[in-house]
Amino acid sequence: MNKLNFALSIGLLAVVLAPYWWEDFPSMAVLYALMTASSVLYGLGCLRGPGNAYLWQQRKVPEAVQRLWARRMGVGYLLNAALCPLGWLLAAFVSFDTDFILLAQIVGLLLVSLLGVAPLLNTGKTSA
Numbered sequence: 001m002n003k004l005n006f007a008l009s010i011g012l013l014a015v016v017l018a019p020y021w022w023e024d025f026p027s028m029a030v031l032y033a034l035m036t037a038s039s040v041l042y043g044l045g046c047l048r049g050p051g052n053a054y055l056w057q058q059r060k061v062p063e064a065v066q067r068l069w070a071r072r073m074g075v076g077y078l079l080n081a082a083l084c085p086l087g088w089l090l091a092a093f094v095s096f097d098t099d100f101i102l103l104a105q106i107v108g109l110l111l112v113s114l115l116g117v118a119p120l121l122n123t124g125k126t127s128a
Contacts, residue, residue: 035105039081046074076112
């Protein structure tokens with residue numbers, strides 16, 4: 001996942017800087033593709049990966065809970081990736097600003113990433 005995080009950062013930086021060298025650079029199209037591809041890769045990484053994170057292991061979250069939340073996050077990332085094609089399909093029938101699709105994907109990526117905090121909420125509590 002660290003490589004994917006680094007690649008996403010470099011990709012976003014490249015999209016921001018590319019218009020300085022290439023005047024007709026299709027920034028929005030590349031951003032749509034970058035956000036969709038990163039959501040798919042994060043989703044597949046969560047679904048097919050070991051299902052644990054460093055902070056989850058450090059806080060001693062049970063493995064079953066780690067797998068459960070990793071799978072939930074994987075499904076969330078894949079649903080976030082589906083926003084782009086479904087949004088463009090909807091835009092063919094309903095008139096709206098298509099930049100909203102990209103904004104929804106960015107916010108969705110952030111919200112699904114924050115789901116990783118949920119397993120940590122119960123680890124500090126003791127049962128009475």
